[in-house]
Amino acid sequence: QQQVKQSPQSLIVQKGGISIINCAYENTAFDYFPWYQQFPGKGPALLIAIRPDVSEKKEGRFTISFNKSAKQFSLHIMDSQPGDSATYFCAASGTSGSRLTFGEGTQLTVNP
């Protein structure tokens, strides 16, 4: 019930392409879904987050799509750049507090 499943494990995209990472959750009590970006040797940094009352949120080149009925959400990175090469984690938390449950992570490589 507390798991968040993330796919793919790794992703290689050409510069300018679209990167898509998917996550699925089980716990219907989750109501906050952030995405974090992590570079080697650094802590995760918040990229974008969504609440279940909207189906999509866009910030610059980053878009979250959210499907409440399917309990799935995804991150789209438009016009992917080599500087986007990093590990991306989806996460979820519920109304009971701010404890985050993380997905397994996706290692994104954007080739120049």
Added chain:
Amino acid sequence: GAVVSQHPSWVICKSGTSVKIECRSLDFQATTMFWYRQFPKQSLMLMATSNEGSKATYEQGVEKDKFLINHASLTLSTLTVTSAHPEDSSFYICSTPAFPSHQPQHFGDGTRLSIL
């Protein structure tokens, strides 16, 4: 600027040594802080939640006597890895809780612990 300061960033020490990692909340007073462990190419696993003025809450399977957590003040939490062994080598990351609820958690830059 950084909201959470974690120190040191990298520690290499001999087996049997105890190592202390500090996590400071820079912008606000945190009554709780989270401690995570991350092995290479794996996700973050919550180890424990430190609570200012009371005992830390440990996740199932985490040895309380091995990983000592002290929340000394509203801006400082420490994790001490006691009698560290090579299997304790990992990346340890702290974070402040979301406040108010469902605002972003802020993470420290992590501490790379290598036990020889």
